[in-house]
Amino acid sequence: MKPLDASNLGYMLDNGDQLFVVCNNGVCSHGAELIVPWLIDLLGRDHSSLAVDIIAGLKKHRKRLRCARCGNYDVGFQRIHAGYTGHRTED
Ligand SMILES: [Zn+2]
Numbered sequence: 653m654k655p656l657d658a659s660n661l662g663y664m665l666d667n668g669d670q671l672f673v674v675c676n677n678g679v680c681s682h683g684a685e686l687i688v689p690w691l692i693d694l695l696g697r698d699h700s701s702l703a704v705d706i707i708a709g710l711k712k713h714r715k716r717l718r719c720a721r722c723g724n725y726d727v728g729f730q731r732i733h734a735g736y737t738g739h740r741t742e743d
Pocket residue numbers: 675676677680681682719720721722723724
């Protein structure tokens with residue numbers, strides 16, 4: 653039985669999840685949305701959506717994530733689940 657795979661880019665796109673990159677430079681802490689379709693173009697739908705795998709995948713394409721504000725290369729990921737808003741939404 654195939655487990656529900658909640659950790660690839662295609663799932664994120666279908667689910668409407670968002671991925672944010674956050675600068676780890678404490679005084680900066682700039683956050684920017686990493687566009688999931690852009691990642692899929694580059695890495696494919698079946699690529700893992702884990703931060704380490706995305707960074708490794710981008711590296712293969714000679715791309716590196718860098719803070720647009722302070723130029724720092726030390727960035728973290730924050731994944732926002734589409735279904736989680738902290739409150740109920742009416743349909
Ligand atoms: Zn920064």
